[in-house]
Amino acid sequence: MAEKVQSVQIAMGQINIEAAAREAGVPPSTLRYDLNKVAAALPEILVNLKPGPKPEEKATAARGSMPALEEGAPICPVCGGKVTKNGTYWVLNWLLLLTAGWLGVQRARIQRRRCRECGHEIITPERAQQAEARQAWWCQVNRLLGLSRFKLALSVRKTQTLVQFVYGRPVSIGHINRLTQRVGRSAEAALARLAACRQGVARFLLYDETYPKMKQRAYSLGVAICEQGLIRSVRCIVRKGKDIPAQLRDVVSGHFQPAYFLTDLDVLFNKYMRQAGLQLTHLRDRVHLIRQIVRLFDEAVRDVTLDVPKGLPFQDRKKQRQLKRRLLRRRLQPMLNLVFKAFTPGYESVCLLLLEGVVSQLSDPACIIQTSSVQSLTRRLHRFLNKHGPAINTLLQLAVEQGTPTTTNALESKNGIFKPFSRIAKFFPLPERCQSFFAGVALMENFDVKTRGLHQGTSAMQRAEINLDDFGASDFFTAVGLPKPQISLAHITD
Numbered sequence: 139m140a141e142k143v144q145s146v147q148i149a150m151g152q153i154n155i156e157a158a159a160r161e162a163g164v165p166p167s168t169l170r171y172d173l174n175k176v177a178a179a180l181p182e183i184l185v186n187l188k189p190g191p192k193p194e195e196k197a198t199a200a201r202g203s204m205p206a207l208e209e210g211a212p213i214c215p216v217c218g219g220k221v222t223k224n225g226t227y228w229v230l231n232w233l234l235l236l237t238a239g240w241l242g243v244q245r246a247r248i249q250r251r252r253c254r255e256c257g258h259e260i261i262t263p264e265r266a267q268q269a270e271a272r273q274a275w276w277c278q279v280n281r282l283l284g285l286s287r288f289k290l291a292l293s294v295r296k297t298q299t300l301v302q303f304v305y306g307r308p309v310s311i312g313h314i315n316r317l318t319q320r321v322g323r324s325a326e327a328a329l330a331r332l333a334a335c336r337q338g339v340a341r342f343l344l345y346d347e348t349y350p351k352m353k354q355r356a357y358s359l360g361v362a363i364c365e366q367g368l369i370r371s372v373r374c375i376v377r378k379g380k381d382i383p384a385q386l387r388d389v390v391s392g393h394f395q396p397a398y399f400l401t402d403l404d405v406l407f408n409k410y411m412r413q414a415g416l417q418l419t420h421l422r423d424r425v426h427l428i429r430q431i432v433r434l435f436d437e438a439v440r441d442v443t444l445d446v447p448k449g450l451p452f453q454d455r456k457k458q459r460q461l462k463r464r465l466l467r468r469r470l471q472p473m474l475n476l477v478f479k480a481f482t483p484g485y486e487s488v489c490l491l492l493l494e495g496v497v498s499q500l501s502d503p504a505c506i507i508q509t510s511s512v513q514s515l516t517r518r519l520h521r522f523l524n525k526h527g528p529a530i531n532t533l534l535q536l537a538v539e540q541g542t543p544t545t546t547n548a549l550e551s552k553n554g555i556f557k558p559f560s561r562i563a564k565f566f567p568l569p570e571r572c573q574s575f576f577a578g579v580a581l582m583e584n585f586d587v588k589t590r591g592l593h594q595g596t597s598a599m600q601r602a603e604i605n606l607d608d609f610g611a612s613d614f615f616t617a618v619g620l621p622k623p624q625i626s627l628a629h630i631t632d
C-alpha cells in the first residue's frame with residue numbers, strides 16, 4: 139500500500155509542471171495546487187480501487203452473453219444462409235404475468251432474427267423464455283381453475299373474476315367449462331382406479347343416496363365410502379333399480395372387499411345389494427334405528443282411541459283426546475328413555491336385552507293399560523326387534539371390538555360437502571357430466587387434509603392407506619393431469 143503511494147508520488151514528481159501548464163493553457167500555480175490535492179488524496183484513491191475488480195467481472199460476463207447470443211445463430215438451420223436482425227416486435231410478457239399478474243398486462247420487445255435467404259425466423263432465447271413462461275402461466279391458471287371449481291365451489295363467472303384478479307388476464311368461459319369437464323373425467327377415472335391400489339383393510343361399505351339440489355333433474359347422486367371416509371364412488375342415479383346395483387357391483391372390486399354393508403333403513407338397499415351379487419352382512423345406521431323406534435312411540439300416542447259418552451261436543455272430545463295423549467306420553471316416556479339408554483356407548487352388550495325389556499314392559503298390564511294403540515306399539519316394536527336384532531348386535535359388537543362405525547354420519551357429512559356444488563352441477567344438463575363433476579369434488583375431498591375434528595392432520599387417502607405409487611399421483615392436481623408448472627428459476631431471476 140505505502141509503496142504504491144510512493145511510486146505514484148515519484149511519477150508525479152517527474153512532471154514538468156511549467157511545460158504541462160503551458161500546453162493546457164492554465165497558470166502553473168493552479169496546476170501545482172491541483173496536483174498537490176491529488177497527491178494528498180493518493181492513499182485514499184489507491185485503497186478504494188482495491189475492491190474494484192468485482193463489478194468489472196460481472197459487467198464483462200453480462201457483456202459476454204450478448205455476443206454469444208448473436209454468435210449462436212448466425213447461420214440459418216434450414217438453408218445455411220446468413221441470419222440478420224429483422225426489426226423488433228412486442229409480445230405479452232408472460233413471465234411478468236405469471237409472477238406479477240396483478241401489475242396488469244405487460245409487454246416485452248423481442249428482437250426478430252431472420253434468415254436472409256429463406257426467411258426462416260430464429261427462435262431467440264428471450265422468445266423461448268416467454269414461450270416457456272406462457273406455458274407455465276396456463277399451467278398455473280388451470281390449477282387455479284381446478285381449485286376454484288372443485289374446492290371453492292365457485293361458478294364459472296366467479297372463477298373468471300378470480301383469474302383476472304390474480305393473473306391480470308381473463309380466461310374464456312369456454313376454456314373454464316372444457317377444463318372442468320376434463321378434470322371431472324380424469325377424477326372419475328382416478329376414483330375407479332382406487333380399488334386396484336394396495337391399501338389398508340376396509341371392512342365396511344357405507345352407501346347412501348343424496349339429492350344435491352339439482353333443479354328439475356330427475357336424478358340423485360349415489361355415494362359409496364368405506365369406514366375411513368374415503369369416497370370410492372359417486373354416480374348419478376337415474377333408474378335406481380339398475381344404477382344402484384351397478385354402482386355397488388363396480389365399487390366392490392380388487393383390493394376393496396368389504397364384509398359389511400351399512401345403510402339407513404331403506405328396505406330397497408338390501409335388494410340392490412343382492413342384485414349386485416354381493417353377500418355382505420347388511421347393517422343399519424344406529425341413528426336411523428333409534429329414529430324408527432321413536433316414530434313407533436309417536437304413532438302410538440297419536441293413535442289413542444277415545445271412549446267417551448255419546449253426545450259430547452266436539453271441543454270437549456278434542457280436549458279429552460289431548461289429555462289422554464298427554465297421559466300416555468308421560469307413561470311411555472320412561473320406556474323411551476330406556477331405548478335411548480340401550481343405544482348409548484357402554485351398553486352395547488345389553489342393548490338388545492334392554493330393548494326386549496321395553497317390549498315386555500309394554501305388554502305388562504301392571505305397567506301400562508293395554509289400550510289398542512299400546513298393543514299395536516308392542517306388536518310393531520317386537521317385529522322390529524325380530525327383524526333388526528341380530529344386525530344391531532353385530533353392529534355394536536364390531537364397534538366395541540374393532541372401532542368400526544355405527545352410523546352413516548361420515549357419509550352424511552360428505553353429502554354436506556356436495557351440497558354447495560349443486561349450484562354449479564345444475565348447469566350440466568347431462569347426468570354423465572354431473573357425475574364426473576361430482577367425481578372431481580369427491581377426489582378433491584379424498585385428498586383434503588383435515589385441519590380440525592376427529593381426523594385432524596390426515597386425508598382420507600392416508601387413513602385408507604392407499605398406496606400412492608399404485609395410484610400414480612400424490613395429490614389431487616397430479617391425479618387429474620394438472621401438475622405444477624416446470625419453469626427454470628434462472629429465467630425469473632435473470
Ligand SMILES: [Zn+2]
Nearest residue numbers: 214217253256
Ligand atoms: Zn434460411
